Amino acid sequence: MKQVKDAGLRAVAIGAGVIVLAAVVIGVFRFQPHAILQGALPPSGPRVPIPTVDAATLVQGEAIYKREKCTACHTMTGVPIGGIPDLLHEGQRNADIAWQMSNLREHKRIHPNSDMGNYDKLPPDDLRALASYLATRE
Ligand code: HEC
Numbered sequence: 043m044k045q046v047k048d049a050g051l052r053a054v055a056i057g058a059g060v061i062v063l064a065a066v067v068i069g070v071f072r073f074q075p076h077a078i079l080q081g082a083l084p085p086s087g088p089r090v091p092i093p094t095v096d097a098a099t100l101v102q103g104e105a106i107y108k109r110e111k112c113t114a115c116h117t118m119t120g121v122p123i124g125g126i127p128d129l130l131h132e133g134q135r136n137a138d139i140a141w142q143m144s145n146l147r148e149h150k151r152i153h154p155n156s157d158m159g160n161y162d163k164l165p166p167d168d169l170r171a172l173a174s175y176l177a178t179r180e
Pocket of ligand 1: 107110111112113114115118125126127129132135136145148153155156157158159161172176
């Protein structure tokens, strides 16, 4: 009798396990592509350590930041204005240089209603320097 009960419990446990697994798999496939289509590029966040970038690239990146007038919208004082992200500690949010490059190149795809344009005309070298500058703001 005990064995029969154990077998029944095991069947229930396995059944529950299968349902949970199926829910997770469906959840991932159902919502992941959706999120990507919506352009919800997740912040690279603390998963990525702040990269080491040589000083010359950072000087170049800062010059491009000013030349492209990013300062027209973004502060780098720690105090955001008008709900636009302050970039003083941008590296703590997005330390991934590749993430920064796509956020600049295709900003409109990620945030279709944004006032920030796509910086897709920048030469790759400039784009990388600018992205490196942003990713290293600790
Ligand atoms: C017209 C205003 C405007 C300009 C110009 C602009 N941005 Fe933005 N930027 C925004 C807004 C608004 C956001 C918030 C996301 C959104 O709604 O687009 C943003 C988001 C960002 C982010 C993500 C910040 C985070 O941590 O969430 C970065 C990095 C960034 N901008 C960098 C730049 C750089 C570099 C330039 C210049 C090449 C620039 N932006 C020019 C308005 C602007």
